[in-house]
Amino acid sequence: MMSRRGMAALIIFALLAVTPPVLIFMGQGFFASVVTRMMIYAIAALSLDLILGYGALVSFGHAAFLGIGAYAVLMLNSLGVTDIAAQFGAAAVAAAVFAAITGTIALRTRGVYFIMITLAFGQMLYFFLISLSVFGGDDGASLPARSTIMGQGWLDHDLALFYLVLGILALCFLGLTRLTMSRFGRVLIGTREDALRMQAIGFRILPYQLTAYVISAMICSVAGVLLANQLEYVSPQLASWQRSGELIIMVVLGGIGSLTGAMTGALFTIGLEEGMARISEHWKLYFGLLLLAVVLFSPGGLATLAARITGKGRPE
Amino acid sequence: MSDVLLQVRGLRKSYGALAVTDDVSLDVQAGQVHAIIGPNGAGKTTLIAQLSGQLSPDAGRVVYDGNDITHLDMPGRVRRGLARSFQLTRILPQLSVLENVAIAVQARSGSSFRFWRGAASEAALNDQAMECLSEVGLAQKAHLPARLISHGEKRQLELAVALATRPRLLLLDEPLAGTGPDEAAMLVDLLARLRSRVTMMLIEHDMGAVFQLADRVSVLVYGRIVASGTPDAIRDDPAVRTAYLGEEEGTP
Amino acid sequence: MSNLLLLQVLNGAQFGILLFLVAAGLTLVFGIMDFINLAHGVLYMVGAYLMASLSMLTGSFWWGLLLTLPATMLVGLVLEVAIFRRLYDRPHLDQVLATFALVMILSEGVKIIWGAAPLNVSMPNLLSGSIPLAGPIRFPVYRLAIIAAGLATAFGLWFVIGRTRIGMLLRAGAHDRAMVSALGVDIGRLFMLVFAFGAMLAGFAGAMVSPILSVDPGMGDQILILGFVVIVIGGVGSIRGAFVASLLVGIIDTVGRIFGPIVLKMVLELDAATQAGRTVAPMLVYILMAAILCWRPNGLFGRTSA
Structure with missing residues (x-):
């Protein structure tokens, strides 16, 4: 039998799949690109939820991997490599290396230290990207053309990009769902619940946490590759600490430790930002107030809030 | 002796x-x-x-x-x-009673770097975990979330988990x-x-x-x-x- | 060359002193309340903006500075009473989110009140000039004044924490809150005091830096994250650690940015060296942090057992 969350995910994917034709029919085809971006951030949020929600590792440097993915596209493009598979591969390898090195150091610590160190490493990468004057330094650079698939420029069509992103989102969701229910996922959840208990039954927890950190980084770098293609513009801002904060917000608003929640949180957050930005140039003020209210008055995110309002108790 | x-x-x-x-x-x-x-x-x-x-x-x-x-x-x-139990019960509250024991079995049987197959359906893990639970007399509570059992039962579970490491x-x-x-x-x-x-x-x-x-x-x-x-x-x-x-x- | 190095070391020390003023409040709040406050950098920014307005309003740098201190303290108090005290017993993640929300709110609020364009604060006549350093190189008096003010603050903190009853309570509170409560001290009041004081120090740093940097809404971010680096290097809760680490980070960052490209160019003699130097220099302090963590996971002056 399918769980309620599984059903919810299926419904979300079905709705996403029919979005472009509906929007085009309504004459609002432009919004499809907004939805594409929402889905790309959903991939990034899923990856963050793996370590944040299942591993209880509050990483505040996750946007670095978004930046690594985006700059992989820009750099390979300048070398004439436009194939998206090659770009995915390069981004994932670069992200894995960066995550393995910084993760090994950061995971020696706990709590507040871990938050500060991941934040610092994220900032280190941010400054590295700014120093790349060949790629526009502070301002970044626009992408001459979108990536190609087997030499074909299919992604120049927004619809093709939309369905590629949807497909990858679905794959990530499926893969991570399996992972969280696997032996590995069980160990990861165990370390979240009680690290000492896990050691007392014979697990050395660092390799598991580091593996999760690296997997999470690789998935996020895939989102970075897609984001560069969607925006057709790459800048260090993609890797800023505010971006890392936004990724955490997405995961927490959706309900931490639930993949469906992380995905929904990302869709909701980007949607809300887009909507608010249209209403007021000072949307960040209102967004901040909303976030503060949620944290102070509804720990557990919007999912609990919604459940409380509708009186249905805590969702499973 | x-x-x-x-x-x-x-x-x-x-x-x-x-x-x-x-x-x-x-x-x-x-x-x-x-x-x-x-x-x-x-x-x-x-x-x-x-x-x-x-x-x-x-x-x-x-x-x-x-x-x-x-x-x-x-x-x-x-x-x-060489296994130990804790004075203050340290169970994994979000997992079921069975899973609390099965994860200890998992620690000593095969690699845990397996990412795809569902761990909950691994009969070998569950059978051995069930044995340990029967041994401490907790088999009938196997499928309850561990946070919901009584204090005495948590002490039993603590022992079952330690036994599952085959000490x-x-x-x-x-x-x-x-x-x-x-x-x-x-x-x-x-x-x-x-x-x-x-x-x-x-x-x-x-x-x-x-x-x-x-x-x-x-x-x-x-x-x-x-x-x-x-x-x-x-x-x-x-x-x-x-x-x-x-x-x-x-x-x- | 060596004169230039001396100049940069002094510049670095001045930057480090500023960092210390920000990090001191951060590390006290971390150490005593186990509370992570991302909004601390924003308090530094608010200090600079208040300074800009108040010095313009009063027409005097000194009056502006004098008024900015209680004003930022008040901002700290209001935030503590309205928001932070609800978060002390919450998980770190909630603290991160709530204070991140505050960063968004205050940064945007500042933009609404003062506009997004950078502001300038004029330097007092008394401190404008420069003094000869060595040979033709001169050092601005104002930067010397920042160093002096920072050293005085550091000394004051050392005195308060090491020699007074409040300091004794703070040190005890960092170890065991229950014990301090048992002494009949209102721990909530103590926290409030620490918070307001930390806010004032950050505001002081912002006010002091405003004549030599342009005041803009993003100025708090960079200093916040360097403040974290300082705390990680120095050890959470240690004022002495924060002081040493601040100077270390300030000097390495400043000297590295100027001399990194030069040194690399001497070694590599390639055009690429300039780029490489420019790339590595801003990363130096983070690499330093990583190296120190490998050596001492709790920082230079952190407690040895976590």
């Missing part, structure tokens, strides 16, 4: 000027139940922490089954069959802590049944349980072992009586 399974020599641990473990030496014979008693603050839990690898001692040696394990970490010791030596840190008389009696029966299979080091305040179970008793006061011997010898030792037993209620 002359095999020494655990040999502790000159173990020391201090926090600042305070020596919490002060030159502790003791032998645990294979197949026996060795109880450590002592007043609160005597350093019993700190001793267990050092024997299990959670804390590293400042000086001294721990030899287990002929190997020096002084510098081996906790997971390494567990894999060699040869079990370090039990107050297994009866916080239980009512009925639960305590049931747990003592359980430990009595286990003694034929597992060597145990038992820290316990319940003197009835200690003298019922132990083959040997060591008395720890202010980090020092002041006496060691058979339960009868300890009971009759005048020094122990004044130093410790006299203060305890319910001395048999």
Whole structure:
């Protein structure tokens, strides 16, 4: 039998799949690109939820991997490599290396230290990207053309990009769902619940946490590759600490430790930002107030809030 | 009965000027139940922490089954069959009772770097976990979330988890802590049944349980072992009586 | 060359002193309340903006500075009473989110009140000039004044924490809150005091830096993250650690940015060296942090057992 969350995910994917034709029919085809971006951030949020929600590792440097993915596209493009598979591969390898090195150091610590160190490493990468004057330094650079698939420029069509992103989102969701229910996922959840208990039954927890950190980084770098293609513009801002904060917000608003929640949180957050930005140039003020209210008055995110309002108790 | 399974020599641990473990030496014979008693603050839990690898001692040696394990970490010791239970129950609240045990089985059977297949449907893990649960009498609660069972049942679960690591030596840190008389009696029966299979080091305040179970008793006061011997010898030792037993209620 | 190095070391020390003023409040709040406050950098920014307005309003740098201190303290108090005290017992993640929300709110609020364009604060006549350093190189008096003010603050903190009853309570509180409560001290009041004081120090740093940097809404971010680096290097809760680490980070960052490209160019003699130097220099402090963490996971002056 399918769980309620599984059903919810299926419904979300079905709705996403029919979005472009509906929007085009309504004459609002432009919004499809907004939805594409929402889905790309959903991939990034899923990856963050793996370590944040299942591993209880509050990483505040996750946007670095978004930046690594985006700059992989820009750099390979300048070398004439436009194939998206090659770009995915390069981004994932670069992200894995960066995550393995910084993760090994950061995971020696706990709590507040871990938050500060991941934040610092994220900032280190941010400054590295700014120093790349060949790629526009502070301002970044626009992408001459979108990536190609087997030499074909299919992604120049927004619809093709939309369905590629949807497909990858679905794959990530499926893969991570399996992972969280696997032996590995069980160990990861165990370390979240009680690290000492896990050691007392014979697990050395660092390799598991580091593996999760690296997997999470690789998935996020895939989102970075897609984001560069969607925006057709790459800048260090993609890797800023505010971006890392936004990724955490997405995961927490959706309900931490639930993949469906992380995905929904990302869709909701980007949607809300887009909507608010249209209403007021000072949307960040209102967004901040909303976030503060949620944290102070509804720990557990919007999912609990919604459940409380509708009186249905805590969702499973 | 002359095999020494655990040999502790000159173990020391201090926090600042305070020596919490002060030159502790003791032998645990294979197949026996060795109880450590002592007043609160005597350093019993700190001793267990050092024997299990959670804390590293400042000086001294721990030899287990002929190997020096002084510098081996906790997971390494567990894999060699040296497991512990905690005084304050440490279960994984979000997992089911069965999963709490199955994850301990998983730790010693095969790699846990498996990312796709569902762990909950692995019959080998679940069967062995179920065996451990039956052993402690918790099988009927297997599918409840662990956070919902009673305190006494959590103590049973704690034991089942330790058993699932297939220990040869079990370090039990107050297994009866916080239980009512009925639960305590049931747990003592359980430990009595286990003694034929597992060597145990038992820290316990319940003197009835200690003298019922132990083959040997060591008395720890202010980090020092002041006496060691058979339960009868300890009971009759005048020094122990004044130093410790006299203060305890319910001395048999 | 060596004169230039001396100049940069002094510049670095001045930057480090500023960092210390920000990090001191951060590390106290971390150490005593185990509370992570991302909004601390924003307090530095608010200090600079208040300074800009107040010095303009009063027409005097000194009056502006004098008024900015209680004003930022008040901002700290209001935030503590309204928001932070609800978060002390919450998980770190909640603290991160709530204070991140505050960063968004205050940064945007500042933009609404003062606009997004950078502001300038004029330097007092008394401190404008420069003094000869060595040979033809001169050092601005104002930067010397920042160093002096920072050193005085550091000394004051050392005195308060090491020699007074409040300091004794703070040190005890970092170890054991229950014990301090048992002494009959209102721990909530103590926290409030620490918070307001930390806010004032950050505001002081912002006010002091305003004549030599342009005041803009993003100025708090960089200093916040360097403040974290300082705390990680120095050890959470240690004022002495924060002081040493601040100077270390300030000097390495400043000297590295100027001399990194030069040194690399001497070694590599390639055009690429300039780029490489420019790339590595801003990363130096983070690499330093990583190296120190490998060596001492709790920082230079952190407690040895976590």
